[in-house]
Amino acid sequence: MKERGLISILALSRDQRRSRDYLQDKLWSTKEATQAQTSLRRALSNIRKTDPALEDVICADRADVWLRPARWCVETTRDPPDVELLENLRIRDPEFESWRRDQQARLVDSARAPPRQAPYMAPFMTAYMTRAEQAEPERRFDIVMIGAPASDKERFAREYLACILQRRLRELGPTTICEEPRLDATNAERIELRSHIEGRNLVVLLRLVGGHLRACHWSGHATLPFALTAMQASDQLSTLVAQAFAASLAVLRSASGAPSPPGLRLQTASQLLFSGARDKIDSAETMLCTLPDVGISRAWRAFGRLTRAIEFQQFDTDLAIEGLQLANDALTDTPNATVSALAAIVAMKLDGDIDLGFHLAQSAIAVDDQNPYALNALSQAHFFRGTFTEGFEQARRARLAAIGLPNNYYWDMQACLSALGVGNIDAAIGYARDSYLRWPRCRPPLRYLVALHQLSGDTETAATYAEQLRRMEPDFTLRSLSDPAYPVETLRRLGLLEAVQTP
Structure with missing residues (x-):
């Protein structure tokens, strides 16, 4: 039965x-x-x-x-x-x-329920919907462990690494762990995992191969400690997994024409939400509405509402209720680290519920402790709780886990904010500069570069960044930093704006 x-x-x-x-x-x-x-x-x-x-x-x-x-x-x-x-x-x-x-x-x-009436869509949106409905099937990923392990200890370490890779790659498409290559591996990319023991360490080699000729698209290696606790905290592990994910995403982008598979469209939409540009955020939300109505797409739609609230000061009740409802609905689906992480950030920033945010961030880490969104959510939760040292450490790890992602400038910026929590102004400036260099058209790093250079007394550099910011915010002046509605909440929360010299 x-x-x-x-x-x-x-x-x-x-x-x-x-x-x-x-x-x-x-x-x-x-x-x-x-x-x-x-x-x-x-x-x-x-x-x-x-x-x-x-x-x-x-x-x-x-x-x-x-x-x-x-x-x-x-x-x-x-x-x-x-x-x-x-x-x-x-x-x-x-x-x-x-x-x-x-x-x-x-x-x-x-x-x-009565039949749903389709919302109004502009002609270009209708065309996009038609293409999306005809999207090609999701591409699969096979993680293949090559060669026999020399010991049970090595077997465990290999399987642990394979499970971490599987959790990350599921965001791009169905992912399977195999002992040997499958004969029916059509429409699939393959990550080959090889290893050998070197002293007290495990040396790992990953190769991403695919296509008719099984060409090698990417390879990466790392030397990891055998001890599980040390391996979990290893920067090399975070970097290797992030590079494998980024390479897999790049392969999907290069192999997919229009229309693209759902996993790739989800990554594209989520990337646009971090742009800070209203037209790109609009495009992202339109794209998310074409995806299956599951937890991960609802979570990103909730994050889109949060982005509008913060970036464009749209703190109206309806927007907040809609964002919170989408986040709650997303959590009813199968447990997912990214869903829990996004719901945590929405709960903390839209509803001010720090306890719930901390709980959801911990839940995300329990599902996948190498997920950059989960690490970022836990970092922000620590920041809001006043445990700044822990928040900075999680932000540093999140930044490593996001290596290679198209929107990695976001994690640079989060590291900047966490560095301010521990009082490291120089590190905060460095992270903000990295974020700016990765995406010069993104406004948050420019805002903080202006404020932090002004705070440190480097008014000439602050004026240079202010001039660049005015190209996107024509009304910006140093006095804007003192406006309670201006989006530099971290500086305001830490009391640093009082020390910023404004004319």
């Missing part, structure tokens, strides 16, 4: 995929974790033994279980349901029954 429940949950899930933890929680919630893991493995084995045809339908790796869409179809209807969903399936687990009731309620609500 649990086997039928397992297939039912997968069939009614988005993308017909769920994490092993989710399935264990819904079907074996009353058992210990190890017992639940064993029960799930046994259920998967029973399904395949009962019907050999299902062996090509249900798939699993170390993290997820899913149904292959090419061999499985779920039909839906808008007719009002006159029977109870899965009425003949009785599983004695309170979590499963709760899930079944939720699905029944959604089915009833969906059937009763």
